[in-house]
Amino acid sequence: MNDLIPLVNKLQDVFNTIGSDQIDLPQIVVVGSQSSGKSSVLETIVQKDFLPRGNGVVTRRPLVLQLVNTHLGSMGHSSVSSDGTPNEAPDRAEFLHLPNKQFFDFEEVRKEIEAETARVAGQNKAISRTPIHLKIFSKNVLNLTLVDLPGVTKIPVGDQPTDIEKQTRNLILDYILKPNSVILAVSPANVDLANSDSLKLARQVDPEAKRTIGVLTKLDLMDAGTNSLDILSGRAYPLRLGFIGVVNRSQADIQVNKPMADAFKSETEFFQNHPAYRAIAHRCGTNFLAKTLNTILMNHIRDKLPDIKAKLNSLIGQTQQELTSYGDPTFTGKAHRGSLILQLLTKFASDFVAAIDGTSAEISTKELCGGARIYYIFNNVFGAALDSVNPCENLSVQDIRTAIRNSTGPRPSLFVPEIAFDLLVKPQIKLLEPPSLRCVELAYEELVKICHNCGGKDLSRFPRFHAKLIEVVSDLLRERLGPTSDYVESLISIQRSYINTNHPDFIGGGGAMSALERASQKKKKDVDRTRRLSAVNMALAGNGSDSPAREENPEKPLSSAMANLSVHQAAERADRERERERLNHVSQHGGPNNISTSSVNGSPHGPNSGSKDTFMNYFFGGQQQRNDRPILQESIHRSGNVHNVAKEMVMPKTVLDGEPLDFDKKMDYMTDSEEFSGLNEREDMETQLIRSLITSYFNITRKSIQDLVPKAVMHLLVNYSREAVQNRLVATLYKEELFNDLLQEDDNLCAERAKCKAMLDVFKNAFTIINEAM
Numbered sequence: 001m002n003d004l005i006p007l008v009n010k011l012q013d014v015f016n017t018i019g020s021d022q023i024d025l026p027q028i029v030v031v032g033s034q035s036s037g038k039s040s041v042l043e044t045i046v047q048k049d050f051l052p053r054g055n056g057v058v059t060r061r062p063l064v065l066q067l068v069n070t071h072l073g074s075m076g077h078s079s080v081s082s083d084g085t086p087n088e089a090p091d092r093a094e095f096l097h098l099p100n101k102q103f104f105d106f107e108e109v110r111k112e113i114e115a116e117t118a119r120v121a122g123q124n125k126a127i128s129r130t131p132i133h134l135k136i137f138s139k140n141v142l143n144l145t146l147v148d149l150p151g152v153t154k155i156p157v158g159d160q161p162t163d164i165e166k167q168t169r170n171l172i173l174d175y176i177l178k179p180n181s182v183i184l185a186v187s188p189a190n191v192d193l194a195n196s197d198s199l200k201l202a203r204q205v206d207p208e209a210k211r212t213i214g215v216l217t218k219l220d221l222m223d224a225g226t227n228s229l230d231i232l233s234g235r236a237y238p239l240r241l242g243f244i245g246v247v248n249r250s251q252a253d254i255q256v257n258k259p260m261a262d263a264f265k266s267e268t269e270f271f272q273n274h275p276a277y278r279a280i281a282h283r284c285g286t287n288f289l290a291k292t293l294n295t296i297l298m299n300h301i302r303d304k305l306p307d308i309k310a311k312l313n314s315l316i317g318q319t320q321q322e323l324t325s326y327g328d329p330t331f332t333g334k335a336h337r338g339s340l341i342l343q344l345l346t347k348f349a350s351d352f353v354a355a356i357d358g359t360s361a362e363i364s365t366k367e368l369c370g371g372a373r374i375y376y377i378f379n380n381v382f383g384a385a386l387d388s389v390n391p392c393e394n395l396s397v398q399d400i401r402t403a404i405r406n407s408t409g410p411r412p413s414l415f416v417p418e419i420a421f422d423l424l425v426k427p428q429i430k431l432l433e434p435p436s437l438r439c440v441e442l443a444y445e446e447l448v449k450i451c452h453n454c455g456g457k458d459l460s461r462f463p464r465f466h467a468k469l470i471e472v473v474s475d476l477l478r479e480r481l482g483p484t485s486d487y488v489e490s491l492i493s494i495q496r497s498y499i500n501t502n503h504p505d506f507i508g509g510g511g512a513m514s515a516l517e518r519a520s521q522k523k524k525k526d527v528d529r530t531r532r533l534s535a536v537n538m539a540l541a542g543n544g545s546d547s548p549a550r551e552e553n554p555e556k557p558l559s560s561a562m563a564n565l566s567v568h569q570a571a572e573r574a575d576r577e578r579e580r581e582r583l584n585h586v587s588q589h590g591g592p593n594n595i596s597t598s599s600v601n602g603s604p605h606g607p608n609s610g611s612k613d614t615f616m617n618y619f620f621g622g623q624q625q626r627n628d629r630p631i632l633q634e635s636i637h638r639s640g641n642v643h644n645v646a647k648e649m650v651m652p653k654t655v656l657d658g659e660p661l662d663f664d665k666k667m668d669y670m671t672d673s674e675e676f677s678g679l680n681e682r683e684d685m686e687t688q689l690i691r692s693l694i695t696s697y698f699n700i701t702r703k704s705i706q707d708l709v710p711k712a713v714m715h716l717l718v719n720y721s722r723e724a725v726q727n728r729l730v731a732t733l734y735k736e737e738l739f740n741d742l743l744q745e746d747d748n749l750c751a752e753r754a755k756c757k758a759m760l761d762v763f764k765n766a767f768t769i770i771n772e773a774m
């Protein structure tokens with residue numbers, strides 16, 4: 001049973017080797033205000049002068065004091081010689097920070113405490129939280145583990161910061177908060193107990209006063225006629241572990257170096273002779289205090305050991321798990337290297353494939369990743385980028401006019417030939433190239449990102465191998481980037497190489513025409529309606545707004561206006577019918593089909609065998625047309641009003657007014673307009689038409705690019721790398737001569753593993769110690 005305290009000391013030693021405070025070991029913590037007599041109590045218990053002395057703050061670092069009784073025999077420190085006779089080993093001390101040094105002179109111990117305090121907490125009065133561990137082996141001590149703490153101070157002195165009181169309180173609280181600590185609350189008897197700092201602190205953490213033992217010092221300094229019997233008998237301040245009164249050496253005793261034995265004797269006499277304490281003298285004094293503390297500590301340890309054992313058990317489990325996560329170093333041995341490399345490499349490759357396929361086990365629910373992100377790039381990013389391209393970007397009116405004129409050669413022409421459309425639409429298609437190439441890049445970047453996240457925790461052990469795997473896959477991806485981009489570039493070039501105006505989805509000249517016609521008719525209708533309404537209004541106004549005649553025959557003015565309009569509309573309808581017939585005739589007799597764009601320049605091609613009109617021929621007319629005049633050009637030219645253009649476009653000049661077209665006038669006009677100083681409505685119309693044709697054609701191309709680029713990226717980049725990754729990794733990295741380098745472990749990880757291993761050994765060791773003792 002008495003072995004329990006050495007057992008805890010041993011556990012403490014074991015834990016100290018790794019600096020672990022994960023186990024809250026039972027210990028007695030000495031708490032009190034400054035100069036309350038804490039050090040004196042400890043010295044009397046140890047019966048040695050070994051603690052620093054002085055004015056003001058002396059204890060500036062926690063002192064963990066292990067007392068080991070050498071007379072009774074203690075664990076690891078045999079006090080019995082081999083022949084069985086008691087071993088009268090001299091009392092000695094050892095510091096944890098000086099493992100190979102034993103102190104037999106306790107004056108030296110004091111100096112070492114002072115030096116060690118100054119080393120960490122500085123020369124002046126500052127305090128430090130780092131404890132000093134001191135072990136005292138003596139035949140005169142009972143097994144005890146005590147912690148001496150700096151006293152609670154109120155006013156900062158020396159180097160002490162302004163919040164010294166708070167700092168000391170926090171330091172004390174750190175120790176006494178642990179449920180396995182027993183609080184030794186020291187209070188001087190010559191100060192009112194109500195003001196005792198130690199009891200106030202103890203009450204904070206142990207409100208039921210279950211683990212607090214009170215010590216009253218300086219009983220000899222109480223005013224004459226007063227005593228602390230009420231306190232010592234537990235009536236004034238109830239503590240489950242009670243109060244014990246002691247008398248330490250006074251300052252004067254210390255100055256004259258009063259021996260411990262004499263002080264001990266004086267104390268005994270004090271209690272036995274004191275009228276108030278005589279009856280309880282056997283429960284007073286340092287000797288009784290030491291015995292009580294020993295019993296309390298042992299009982300406490302006995303109570304707490306099962307908990308400590310359980311805690312150790314779970315710590316062993318956790319640490320074992322952590323250790324496993326660092327990987328087994330023996331597995332990197334020569335015999336296993338190849339298979340380890342292959343296993344890690346395969347895991348990396350399959351992670352890469354799984355991330356692309358979206359079958360990865362660690363798939364994120366927070367953000368898109370891997371393959372899903374690539375699809376997002378295709379569908380959303382790329383789609384939006386293409387949509388944002390304006391088909392007529394950078395295409396000014398002047399560009400359109402210039403293209404028309406350049407393509408018609410030196411002779412200003414009335415026709416807008418296909419070659420001009422080609423010239424204009426090709427650069428616009430080129431606008432699709434940057435977003436397409438960006439799409440390739442984004443998919444590539446995503447694949448690079450994917451490969452950085454492959455391999456899992458196992459690979460973090462081998463940073464070089466991990467880096468190499470990433471490098472090889474990155475190389476593979478980079479190799480594919482070139483051909484994929486080239487292919488995508490050529491997709492755009494392909495689109496630009498042939499402008500297929502026969503594409504079934506292309507709006508064509510007819511389509512553009514009817515669109516414009518519809519727009520124009522709508523406008524015309526609006527004009528007519530306005531005209532009609534004003535006629536009605538005028539008629540109404542003629543009858544007088546309040547005329548009874550209006551009531552008699554309100555329809556009259558309206559029907560006459562309507563009749564006028566009907567005549568006008570009927571004439572228009574007849575005109576339109578005639579023009580349609582004419583166009584049909586031209587079309588059926590091969591007119592437009594025989595007219596190529598070059599016919600504009602006077603070099604007609606042979607007859608076109610296709611039955612479908614090319615949009616330009618249909619739209620802008622050809623040589624076979626009557627008077628060699630393209631309908632549109634004439635219509636636009638003649639029209640003074642843009643609203644009438646559509647009407648004129650479907651009506652041959654002759655039908656409209658029978659006047660022959662004045663070509664010289666037209667030439668003048670074209671020459672004059674070279675300055676581009678403002679377009680007339682005809683030019684405005686032409687430009688609009690060209691724009692809508694370009695837009696129509698551009699949209700067809702955009703659609704096909706939007707479809708083809710992702711397919712190309714999937715085929716040439718994503719699927720290619722997905723399928724090649726494993727082979728590439730094996731071919732590049734599965735080489736005997738690389739194994740050593742690749743399996744070089746991370747230094748930090750090795751250190752962590754060693755620390756974890758040491759910790760596990762300590763826990764296992766502690767567990768065995770407890771198991772053997774229980």
Ligand SMILES: Nc1nc2c(ncn2[C@@H]2O[C@H](COP(=O)(O)OP(=O)(O)OP(=O)(O)O)[C@@H](O)[C@H]2O)c(=O)[nH]1
Nearest residue numbers: 034035036037038039040058059151218248250251
């Ligand atoms: N007469 C008398 N003096 C005592 C007693 N206990 C302590 N003293 C004196 O009180 C002073 C302070 O005692 P310490 O033991 O140094 O007090 P402490 O609480 O350890 O002080 P710090 O470490 O500075 O917080 C010393 O001069 C002691 O001699 C006692 O029971 N009787």
